Amino acid sequence: MSEYRLYCMGESGNAYKVALMLELCQLSWQPVWVDFFHGETRTPDYRAKLNEMGEVPVLEHDGKRLSQSGVILDYLAGVTGKFGATNDDERSEIWRWILFDNHKFTANLATLRYLIQFAKTGETPVTEFLRARCINAMKIVDLHLAERPFITGERLTIADLSMLGYLYYGDELTVPLGDFGNIQRWTDRVKAMPGWKHPYEMMPGAPGKTVR
Ligand SMILES: N[C@@H](CCC(=O)N[C@@H](CS)C(=O)NCC(=O)O)C(=O)O
Numbered sequence: 422m423s424e425y426r427l428y429c430m431g432e433s434g435n436a437y438k439v440a441l442m443l444e445l446c447q448l449s450w451q452p453v454w455v456d457f458f459h460g461e462t463r464t465p466d467y468r469a470k471l472n473e474m475g476e477v478p479v480l481e482h483d484g485k486r487l488s489q490s491g492v493i494l495d496y497l498a499g500v501t502g503k504f505g506a507t508n509d510d511e512r513s514e515i516w517r518w519i520l521f522d523n524h525k526f527t528a529n530l531a532t533l534r535y536l537i538q539f540a541k542t543g544e545t546p547v548t549e550f551l552r553a554r555c556i557n558a559m560k561i562v563d564l565h566l567a568e569r570p571f572i573t574g575e576r577l578t579i580a581d582l583s584m585l586g587y588l589y590y591g592d593e594l595t596v597p598l599g600d601f602g603n604i605q606r607w608t609d610r611v612k613a614m615p616g617w618k619h620p621y622e623m624m625p626g627a628p629g630k631t632v633r
Contacts, residue, residue: 425450428471428479430457431626432539434531434587436478438490439497440623442582445616446501454625458539490586491519494579504579514573518580526562529554530587530594538593548595555596559604566603570610577611585611589619 425443429436429452443450455461455477462468462475472479472488479486480493482500487493498505506512533551536542562584565572572580587594588608598605611617 423449423451424482426453426481427451428453428455429477429624430455431621431624433457433477434527434590434620435490436624437620438582438586439478439480439493440620441617442494442497442504442579444618444623445614446497446503447616448501452624458627491523491583494582498579504577504582506578511573515578515580518572519583522584525554525558526584527586529558530596533596534587534590534594537595552596559596559601563601563603566607570607577614581611
C-alpha cells in the first residue's frame, strides 16, 4: 500500500500542486478520486470524514489528514527535506508567494477556468472581470521571473509548485499564456525536470476525460 493517499481529481490544479510535489520527491503515493463534479465535496459525509472545508486536495500520511495545498506542500517539504526553505528569509519569501498565489493567482485562474470550461457560462461580465484579474496577476509574476529562474531565486521551491498548479492546463485557462514569456520559460523549465507529469497523467479525471 502507498505511504501517501491524495484525495484529488485530475481537473484540480490545487491537487496537482501536491501530486507534482509527491512525484518530484519520488514518494510512494496513490490518488483517491473525488467525484467533485457530482458534488462529493459538498456532502456531509465528505465534510465530516475528510475535510470540513469541503475541498480537495486532502493528503493522508502517517495517521495525519491535511488540507490546504500550501500547508500540505510545507508538510511534505518538512518530511522530505526537499523544495522547502533553508532559512527564515527564504521561508518568508516562500509564504509571501504562496499567499499571493492562493489569493490572486490560482484563485482567479481556477475560477475563470471553472466557469468557462466546466460550468459553460460562456463569456460574461464576471469572466471578463476574472480574466482581467488573471492578467494583472500574471504581469506581476512575469516581471518577477524576469530576474530569476524560479520564484524565490535559483532553485525550485514549494512556492513554484503552488503557483504552477494551473499553468499546464493550457487552452482550458482561456488566458493569453503565450504573452508572458518569462512565465512560459518557467513552466518549460519545470516541465523538463525528472518526474514532471501532466495533471491528467497522475490523477483520474471525470469519466470521459482523456490523458493528454
Ligand atoms: N486554498 C485551497 C483551495 C482548494 C480548492 O479550492 N479546491 C477546489 C478544487 S480545485 C475545491 O475543492 N472546491 C470545492 C468548492 O469550492 O466547493 C488549497 O490550496 O487547497
